[in-house]
Amino acid sequence: MKLLTKTTLNFLSVTLFIFLFGILAFYFLLREQVDQNLNFELEKRKTSILNKLNTDDPINKIPPNPDERIVITPIDVSEDLPAVTYSDTLIFNEAQNRYVPFRTLGFLVTHNNQKLYVQIFKSMEESDLLIIxxxxxxxxxxxxxxxxxxxxxxxxxxxxxxxxxxxxxxxxxxxxxxxxxxxxxxxxxxxxxxxxxxxxxxxxxxxxxxxxxx
Structure with missing residues (x-):
């Protein structure tokens, strides 16, 4: 093998290693930043829902945003659930016939002496497309x-x-x-x-x- 070829291969190997490491690090940092932004939006939505519930309006009058879903489930007082949880999940979209990624915020609230578990599902489709x-x-x-x-x-x-x-x-x-x-x-x-x-x-x-x- 010529020295020129060996030098070029060494340069390419080191460059590719740095490139792969940098791309992976950038992806995880970007993913973390996007999740933080989604969590911030979910927190704002949580505050809006709590304010709505405090007005004694019916639960079913809480309108969801176009890119989100809200699920409110009455639970037994004895049930032990985390006060606040963040998670990622997939929900099947029948109109598109495929699974769509969602960022989820779940929290406990009491309304009219009824313990409720509220879940806000915010679509991650746009953010995932942006990352891609x-x-x-x-x-x-x-x-x-x-x-x-x-x-x-x-x-x-x-x-x-x-x-x-x-x-x-x-x-x-x-x-x-x-x-x-x-x-x-x-x-x-x-x-x-x-x-x-x-x-x-x-x-x-x-x-x-x-x-x-x-």
Whole structure:
């Protein structure tokens, strides 16, 4: 395997690892932020429902928003349920013939001496679609960035290593009997210039020893 190929593969491997880790971290952070926003909206809706119940209006007069469902269940006083719970669930939508994700807030309330368990279901469909769009856009941008960096890195390395390959080619064709001047290309890379200096020193010594032997 050529050093250029190995270097490119190493660069690609590290970049892909960082990309995958970054994408996963970004997804979970974005998911957490979206859940917090949904929880905040559910809390506001909870306050609205509690205010409505405190006016002694009938329970069935609490109108749901277009993207939510409200389920109020009378429960026995002896039932032990958490005061407040957040969860994710799937509800089958008969009109669309598929399951739709919902964020759920459940809480206890007492109305007219009746203990009630109220559940607010808020659709996560729009937020999930937004996350998918952001995720896809970010993925495309990162892929374009990786490809661009990979191409630029390969072009830069290839140009740099061309001088090295030229040096190898000239060493292979070097003939002590030849009267041609042994000249190597200069490079902006210190290591290659150091190598050329050592090779020049060796060829000068070889020429000197050859002339002395003659």
């Amino acid at each position: 769009r952001i995720f896809l856009i970010l993925t495309v941008l990162v892929i374009v960035l990786i490809v661009s960096l990979l191409v630029m890195n390969r072009i830069t390395l290839k140009q740099s290593w061309n001088i090295f390959y030229d040096t190898i080619r000239k060493i292979g064709k070097y003939d002590v009997n030849s009267h041609e001047q042994f000249a190597l290309q200069e490079s902006d890379i210190k290591e290659f210039n150091d190598l050329n200096a050592v090779i020049h020193s060796m060829t000068d010594r070889i020429n000197s020893d050859y002339l002395n032997l003659k």
